[in-house]
Amino acid sequence: DTEVTQTPKHLVMGMTNKKSLKCEQHMGHRAMYWYKQKAKKPPELMFVYSYEKLSINESVPSRFSPECPNSSLLNLHLHALQPEDSALYLCASSQEGFGGTGVGNTIYFGEGSWLTVV
Amino acid sequence: KNQVEQSPQSLIILEGKNCTLQCNYTVSPFSNLRWYKQDTGRGPVSLTIMTFSENTKSNGRYTATLDADTKQSSLHITASQLSDSASYICVVSAGAYGNNRLAFGKGNQVVVIP
Numbered sequence: 051d052t053e054v055t056q057t058p059k060h061l062v063m064g065m066t067n068k069k070s071l072k073c074e075q076h077m078g079h080r081a082m083y084w085y086k087q088k089a090k091k092p093p094e095l096m097f098v099y100s101y102e103k104l105s106i107n108e109s110v111p112s113r114f115s116p117e118c119p120n121s122s123l124l125n126l127h128l129h130a131l132q133p134e135d136s137a138l139y140l141c142a143s144s145q146e147g148f149g150g151t152g153v154g155n156t157i158y159f160g161e162g163s164w165l166t167v168v
Numbered sequence: 169k170n171q172v173e174q175s176p177q178s179l180i181i182l183e184g185k186n187c188t189l190q191c192n193y194t195v196s197p198f199s200n201l202r203w204y205k206q207d208t209g210r211g212p213v214s215l216t217i218m219t220f221s222e223n224t225k226s227n228g229r230y231t232a233t234l235d236a237d238t239k240q241s242s243l244h245i246t247a248s249q250l251s252d253s254a255s256y257i258c259v260v261s262a263g264a265y266g267n268n269r270l271a272f273g274k275g276n277q278v279v280v281i282p
Contacts, residue, residue: 054211092257092272093212140211156202157270159211 053077054160056141062166065131071163073124073141081105082124083157084116085140093140099124131167138162171195172273174258180279181248189276191241191258199261203232203243206255206275215243215256248280 055074063069073082081100085093098106099118107116113135115127124141141160172193181187193201200219204212216225220236229246245252255275262271 056211090275090277092274095270138209142211156214156217158214159204161211162209164209 054141054143054158056139056160056163058163059161060164060166062168063128063131064168065133067131068127068129070128071126071139071141071165073126073160074122075143075158076122077143077145077158078121079143079145079158080121081144081146082118083142083144084114084124084126085142085159087138087140087162097126128165131165133167136166138164171271172258172260174256174273174276176276177274178277178279180281183248183250183280183282185248187245187248187278189243189245189256189258189278191243191273193239193241193258193260193271193273195260195262195271197262198236198239201232201234201241201261202259202270203230203241204257204259206257208254212257243276245278248278250280250282253278253280 057072061069083098084096086096087093095108096110097116102118102121113130117125140162142157144157175190179187198220200217202217203215205215206212215227215230216232218225218232218234222234224233231244234241241258243256255277257275258273260271
C-alpha cells in the first residue's frame with residue numbers, strides 16, 4: 051500500500067465558511083506535508099509535520115490551520131479564506147522524519163483536493 | 169531566481185517517438201534529484217530518484233540521467249504513448265534540509281498526439 055488518501059476531492063466554500071481537508075496514510079511514514087499548487091505552477095510547501103509535531107510552517111496565513119491527530123492523519127482546517135486561496139491542495143508523506151537524508155525517502159503525494167473559494 | 173530550471177516548457181510529440189526533457193539546477197548542497205509525472209488535476213507520481221553517485225536510472229520507458237558535476241539531469245521517454253501526456257517535474261533536495269525541503273522545477277508539459 052503506497053497510497054496517500056485525501057478527502058474531499060473537490061470542495062467549494064464561501065469566504066465565511068469553516069471547512070477541513072483530510073489526509074491519511076498507512077505506510078508508517080513519519081513525515082507528512084501540505085502543499086498548495088496553482089494551475090501550471092509547481093507545488094509550494096505549506097507545512098511539514100515530523101513525528102506528529104509541526105516542523106515547518108512556511109509563513110502560511112493563519113486562516114490555514116494544520117492538525118496532526120496521529121501519525122496516520124493530517125488535517126488542514128480552513129476559515130475565512132479568500133478567492134485567491136483557490137488551488138489544488140496536495141498532501142504528501144515520506145518514510146523519514148524531518149531532516150532525514152535516506153536515499154529511499156521518496157515523497158508520496160495524494161491525488162489532491164481541489165478547493166474553490168467563492 | 170528559481171533553483172531548478174526545466175526545458176522545454178512544453179513539447180508536442182507523435183505517439184511512438186522518443187523525447188528528452190532537461191533539468192538544470194543550482195541547489196546546493198545537493199542531496200538527490202527526483203522526476204515526477206503529474207497528470208492534469210492529479211497529484212505527482214514519483215518516477216525516479218537519484219543521488220550524486222548515480223548517473224542513470226530507469227523505470228520502464230523512462231530513463232533519467234544525472235551529471236552532478238554540471239548539475240544537469242535529463243528524462244528520456246522511449247516509444248511515447250498517449251498516456252505519457254502530462255507535466256514532468258524535476259525536484260531537487262538540498263542536503264542541508266535532508267529530503268524534506270524540495271526545490272521544484274516548473275515542469276515540462278508533454279503532449280503526445282496520435
